[in-house]
Amino acid sequence: MDPRTNPAFLRGLTQSRSVTRRDALRLAGLSAAGLALAGCGIQGKKAAAPSKDAAADYWTSKKKNGTLRFANWPLYIDKDGKKYPSLEMFTADTGIQVTYQEAIQDNPSFFGKAQPLLAAGNDIGYDLMVLTNGIHLGRAIQLGYLVPLDHSKLPNFAANAAQKVKNPIWDPNNTHTIPWTVGLTGIAYNPKYVDEVKSIEDLFNPKYKGKVGMMSDSQEIANFGLFALGVDPDKATEADWRKAGEKLKAQRDAGLVRKYYENDYVDALARGDLWITMAWSGDIFQQVAEGKDLKFVIPQEGGTIWTDNMCIPKTAQNPVDALTLMDYVYQPKIATMLVEAINYITPVPATKDLVLADAATKSGDEKTSLEQLANSPMIYPAEADMARLRSYKPLTPAEEKVLESIFQPITQG
C-alpha cells in the first residue's frame, strides 16, 4: 500500500506516539530479560581426571538402599515371560529390588536426554546404565558425569573378566565402566541372493545396487571405509579419513546404498529389503537362531569390536546397589544365563564351558542351539579374528568435528 494513503502511516506522522513512562519501563524490563537470556552461554565444565582418592571420597558416605533402577537396551537380558531370572536371583541373594527398563534405543538420544539433567546435577531416573564406547561415553567421562568405581567392591570382575576387556583405551583401568557385553561389526548377508562374502569390497559390488545396507554412525562407516583402503583405523590420519569418505561417497552416489541404518537394519534384512549389510554380530546370531537363513562374517580386511559398558551416573540415588549388580553379573553362573539369552560376546570367558555343560543336560533343539552358541566364532571369537578387529578410536571434540564433517554428509545426503 502506498504510504501516503495509509491512514496508520499518516496518523503516525501527525500524532505523537504517546509513549508513557510505564511503557518505557516495561520495554526496558523486557529487553533486559532478553539480554540476560541472550548473554548466558552454556557451560561445558570439562572435568579433571579423577584423583586417586576421588573414588574413596565418593563411596565413603554411600549406603545400600535395597532398590536399583537399571536402564538397558532392548533384548539385552534373559527373559522368562515377564520375569528376568538373573535379576530375580540377584534380588534373592542381595535383597535389592531391581526396576529394569529397556530405556536405551541408541546412544545419542539417550545421552541427549540425560545430558541436561546431569549437567544440572539432577537425577536422571536411573542408577545404572549401559553405554557403548564411543563419542557419547567419551563425553560422559570427560564431563565428569560418571561415578569413579570402587574396585575393592568388584572382586568377581577382577577374578572372572577376560584380560582383553580390562583397561580399555577409552577408560583406562576401568575407572568409570566395566563391560556388559562385547559385540562385533561385520557383514551379514542373505545367501539366497548373495554369493559367499569374504571382503568389504562386496559391499561395493554393483550387482547388489539398492540392496546394500550401511550404518549411519560416522565411526562405524569410517572404520569400514578405512579397512577397505587397507588403513588401520587406529593409525588413520585426517587424509585417510578423507580418502575413506570419497570411497563411501562413490558407493552412495552409485545408488548402491539402500539406506544408512541404526538398529532397524535387522528388520530390513529379515524382510528382504537388504541383501548384504554392515551388521552387529548378536543380532544376526539371534536371527539365525530363529531360523532365518542369514550369514555373518568378519571381513578379511578387518571389523570393528565395541563394548557396551555398565556405568553409574553421578546423580544416581542408589550407587551402592548399582555397584553390587555390576559385580554380581561377573559370576560365571550368572554370566552364562546372560550370554545364553543375549547372544553377544560375554566378558566372562569361563562361561563357554558352562554353556557346554548346560547343553549336555538338554536334548533336541535346545541342545544344538546351546552347542552352536558355545562354538560360534561370533560369541567366542578366535584369536586370529580378534587380531583383525579394531575399536572406535577415542576422539577429542575437535577431531570429532572433523570426522563428522567428512562422514555425516555421506549418511545424511
Place this chain on the structure above:
Amino acid sequence: MKRLTPYLLILPGGMWLLIFLVVPMVFMASVSTQEGDIVNGFVQTFNVSVYGEALAQYRTQFLRSVGYGLVATVVSVAMAYPMAYWIAFRGGARKSTYLLLVLLPFFVSFVLRTISWKFLLADDGLLLSPLKSTGLLPDDFHILQTTTAVIGGLVYNYLPFMILPIYVALERVDPRVIEAAQDLYASKREAFAKIVLPLSLPGVFAGVLMTFVPMTADYVNAGILGGPANTMIGNIIQIEYLTNQDYPVASALSFTLMAAMLIGIFAYARALGTENVLEAAAR
C-alpha cells in the same frame, strides 16, 4: 474487576506461550550465535556467520524439504478438495460419520502408522512380493527409501489436516447462493468456478498453512521411509542437536527454517489477497 476481565482471560494462554514459547525462542536465538563444543562449553560471541555456513552446508536438504513440502501440499489439495466437497454437499445425514472416518487414523500413533508402511511396502512384503513372483516387477524394484515413499508418507499423515478446513469452508457455503447463480444463467461449472471455489479458498489457505509448514519440517517420514538421498532439514536439525550436540548449528537451522516458512506464507497470503484470506481463515 470488569476492566481486568479481558486480561484475565488472556492470562493462562498468554503465560503459557510466554514461558514455553517466547523464552525458549530467545534462548535458542542466543545459542545460535554462540561458539564452542559440549565438552568445553559454549560462549556467546555473537557469531552470526554460523547462519550462512549452516545454510551453505545443508542447502540441498533445505531446498529438498521445501520441494517435498510443496509437492505433498499440492497432492494433498488435489486429494482433499473433492473429498471435502463430496462430504459437504453429498454427505447428507452421515456427514459426521464420514468426518470421523477421516479422523480415524489419528487414533493410531503417528510413528506406528508410518512404520506400518514399511511392512506393507517391504521388498518381499504383502504388496510387492506377489507382483515380483509373477514377473510384473523386476527383483530389485523397491518403493521404500525412495522420494515417492517419503512424499506419499507425508501426504498420508497430513491429509486430514487439509480435508477438515476445506470441509468447514465448503459446509458454510449457502446452497441458496448456488441456486441464485444458476437462476442467473450460470452453468454448473461457472457456479463452481465463480461462487463455490472463491468461497472455499479460505479453507484451502488454512489447510495449506496447517500442512505445508509441518510437512516441510517433518523428519519422521524421511527417517523411516526415506533413503540416503531423501534426508530432510528436520533430520539434520535432529542430528545436529542430539548426535553432534552442535547446538549453535541446530538453532541457526531452526531459525532459518522458521524465517523461510514465515516469508513463504506471507508471500502466499499476499498473492491470494491478504485481507480476504487471512481474515476469512481467522473467522
